[in-house]
Amino acid sequence: MIRFAAPAVTALALLTGQAQATELTAMSDEDRAAFRNEVREYLMENPEVILEAVNALEQRQAQAAAQADVDMVQANHDAIFNDGYSWVGGNPEGDITLVEFMDYRCGYCRKAVPEVAELLRKDGNIRLIVKEFPILGEASVASSRFAIATRIVAGPDAYAQVHDALMEMQGDTTNVVLSRLAEGLGLDADAILAEMNSDQVNEELRRNHALAQKLKISGTPTFVLQDEMLRGYLPAAQMARIVAEKRKDG
Incomplete structure (x- = not known):
């Protein structure tokens, strides 16, 4: 069984892609349940993380849309x-x-x-x-x-x-x-x-x-x-x- 010595760090690493994807696929059902609980507990204790993630996503989308416009203008x-x-x-x-x-x-x-x-x-x-x-x-x-x-x-x-x-x-x-x-x-x-x-x-x-x-x-x-x-x-x-x-x- 995979042990979670540092729940918050491990959860965020997996969520943000900083850990190997195989770590998730290698988990047993029991491990996945424990992981989900840790993620939930972390987000409940730190809800501002959700807003930060949403803001970061919106900023990336806006930047991508702006760059797409620049590319279209240049092409035409x-x-x-x-x-x-x-x-x-x-x-x-x-x-x-x-x-x-x-x-x-x-x-x-x-x-x-x-x-x-x-x-x-x-x-x-x-x-x-x-x-x-x-x-x-x-x-x-x-x-x-x-x-x-x-x-x-x-x-x-x-x-x-x-x-x-x-x-x-x-x-x-x-x-x-x-x-x-x-x-x-x-x-x-x-x-x-x-x-x-x-x-x-x-x-x-x-x-x-x-x-x-x-x-x-x-x-x-x-x-x-x-x-x-x-x-x-x-x-x-x-x-x-x-x-x-x-x-x-x-």
């Missing part, structure tokens, strides 16, 4: 930062790049608009890339099609105007409503509507969705800040702190 770098079609704002020559995957019908995307604007205004050296990622139904898809078509037909400045207007729009995005929006901004509504279902618009949406799938993005807004993924809404102050850390590390 060009598609994220240099796709050749996504709208680029802020400071195009900025030393930090912020990419946003957004949906016009997403409440948190709308909430993020002033936060991103404040970040860009206060920093002045951030490059912003917007990825059209409609996932909340047909109205979202129609809005993104309209925005992309506007950029193709009328250029990036017109896109920026339409983007902001769609973020504030209430109600359905019918062709009549979108036409009035374009006309109100002095744009060629007919040309934009005709472009909405073009192969170029279809391909851009397809590529954005494929990229989001590779990055395991399932919700909006999702940001990519340099090599880090920020999943969900963040206030400007928090994003600014992360930007500062990136500059310090870089």
Whole structure:
């Protein structure tokens, strides 16, 4: 029979893998029962060990998830930062790049608009890339099609105007409503509507969705800040702190 001269040490060693796995398999039923009792008694006397173990596990999982995000960003770098079609704002020559995957019908995307604007205004050296990622139904898809078509037909400045207007729009995005929006901004509504279902618009949406799938993005807004993924809404102050850390590390 195996004797347990130092119960706590032996139990923890076995639990943490510091002892040979064969020590467990070599135990008789009586030995296993004694071991279980020792473990139980130790944990009852030292319950903080459980919390320490849980915290350590959560920290390891968070670190693993963060590293997985870094690896995914690196593997898809060009598609994220240099796709050749996504709208680029802020400071195009900025030393930090912020990419946003957004949906016009997403409440948190709308909430993020002033936060991103404040970040860009206060920093002045951030490059912003917007990825059209409609996932909340047909109205979202129609809005993104309209925005992309506007950029193709009328250029990036017109896109920026339409983007902001769609973020504030209430109600359905019918062709009549979108036409009035374009006309109100002095744009060629007919040309934009005709472009909405073009192969170029279809391909851009397809590529954005494929990229989001590779990055395991399932919700909006999702940001990519340099090599880090920020999943969900963040206030400007928090994003600014992360930007500062990136500059310090870089």
